[in-house]
Amino acid sequence: MQVITSTRALEAFCKDAAGYDFVTVDTEFLRETTYWPKLCLIQAATPDRAVIIDPLADGIDLAPFAELLANSLVTKVFHAARQDIEIFVKLFGAVPHPIFDTQIAASVCGHGDSVSYDNLVRAVVGTQIDKSSRFTDWAARPLSEKQLTYALADVTHLRDIYAQLRDEIKKTRRSSWVEDEMAVLESLSTYIVEPADAWKRLKLKVSKPRDLAAMQAIAAWREQRAQNNDQPRSRVLKDDAIYELAQQRPTSPEAFDKLRAVPRGFGKSSAGSDLIAVIKEVEARDKSQLPVVPQRPRGPSPKGAIGDLLRVLLKAVADRNGVATRIIANSEDIDAIVLDDDADVPALKGWRRKLFGEKALAIKHGRLALAATRKGIVEIEIEAD
Template sequence: MQVITTTQALAAFCKDAANYDFVTVDTEFLRETTYWPKLCLVQAATPERAVIIDPLADDLSLDPFAELLAADHITKVFHAARQDIEIFVKLFGEVPRPLFDTQIAASVCGHGDSVSYDNLVRSVVGEQLDKSSRFTDWSARPLSEKQLTYALADVTHLRNIYAALRTEIDKTRRHSWVEDEMAILASVDTYVTKPEEAWKRLKAKVNRPRDLAALQALAAWRERKAQRNDQPRSRVLKDDALSELATQRPMTPDAFEKLRAVPRGYGRSSAATEIIEVLKTIEALDKTALPKVPEKPRGPSPKGAIGDLLRVLLKAVADKNGVATRIIASSDDIDAIVLDDNADVPALRGWRRKLFGEKALAVKHGRLALAATRKGVVEVPVDLE
């Protein structure tokens, strides 16, 4: 196997790869102790050749590979691409295009929801992968032969999986389904976390406008600090601590000691001083400047009988069409449909509306019933006259 450690060798591979219509790509990285993923290895394969690229080598620049990823005539094939693409967006400022994610395509083709690479290799290629090197230290050098063999397998089998899935998509004419799902991956915004939007990641529930303003401001503060220091968010402050700070809003070092989720002595830290300044700004805001807390849903509960029926319908539609349920509608989509016939969700747009959305509305309003039979759940039209 070839391990590329020089820019010259990488440029030669990329020049050769440009003669093909696709290249498979994977990465190995570390991010347990950092905010940004640390790229340790890049694997790439054309239909005829597979290589390992060492981005940690002293004499190697990834510029030739950046040009390959940007080439419009070459499809870049990944499996579960989001984290790999995040790395390339950070390095090169753009998403590889055009791209193809075999995990998404597999879900569309009925191989299951979020199917793993080794399961696809087993079901499509008929081989069993040795995954014992998955959690090794990819930043350590030299890499063992076992590590390199493991890494290369992530792109060599991917060639056959890509070919098989393309055939299935052509046969079922589900190109638009795949393209819809790929659109999220293809957007740079998917990989750029704006500090002012960091609060949306949190599961904290706040009921007062000033609490929400504090949560938004504290989450933005943590995100900027994590990015600046290249630390995981949790190393700066854990989610439950942010939530408690937003609702309790301590204004003195001693007040921090009364909080359960904040470490003892934290009130004397420089970070606590910064937090106090953030909270003072929030306290000074006029009521008219505070964000609005989302209203509680009105009407039938999304977790009630109607929601349950729609989830049964979703499973039946997914099984009938051989596609993962997540591709058709998310749990949030169903909750939204229960509350609003005109909800702005993917399940009520395009091919998803035709496949599931219209039926979901019919079930909701009693125009369509569901019946359990030996062959599974079937749809029964209801005459309301």
């Protein structure tokens, strides 16, 4: 087992890896007490070699690995890639390219929805991974042999999984399906949260323009403070507190103490002082400067019969095509389709629209019916009067 702790050794590995058409990659990191993930290990494997890279080693420069991630001739294979890629975007300012995510590919190939790496290894390789080291302290040094063995397994088995899924995708001619998903992973915007857009992560629990303006401003303030201080969002301010502050809009330290979701004494802190300034700015805005509260589309309830029928259709389509339901559409997509024929959801775009979206709209407008048979659910076209 090779543990790379020097730039020279890393350069040698990356030069060797650049001669292959793929490299499997995984990371170990800590994030419980920070906004940004703290990278503790990088695992990488070519078809005939696997290494562990120690980013915490004294004097090591990760630039050679950044070059490997950017090499367009080498596919970077991950499992559940989003958090790993977020780390590399933070470190190197760019998204690895090209990417292959085995969790997404497994969903497309019918191995289940958001299948775990452990289950995929068991199904494809026939091996049971020892998970006892999963929640150890990866920042502590030295690392035990058991930790290193566990970490390395995350990329060695991934080689076999990648080979099988790549063959399955080719046989089923679903390359375009996977490419659509990988395009999202390869977009830089997927990993960068602008403070001004932070409110979009919250549920819209306000109905007045000034309340919405306050929610937007407070969420932006929290995001910026969390990033600047490298703190989890919840340690700066919990979501429930944002909703309450947006509606109550306290402008004095004493007023904060009357709120249930805000810690006592918060209004007298430096954070409270900053937040009072943010709220006062919102209060001072002219009505013409306030955002428009999105109106809910009028139509049948997403929780009614049409929504139920679309969920039955989704299950039938997924089963028929041997693909996980969530890779086609999720519950929010279905709700949106019930409310709006032109909803901006993945289920009404590309291959998903052909597979499911068009049929969903046809059912919604009475042009298609579902029937239960011994062979399962079938669709029946309804002739127009």
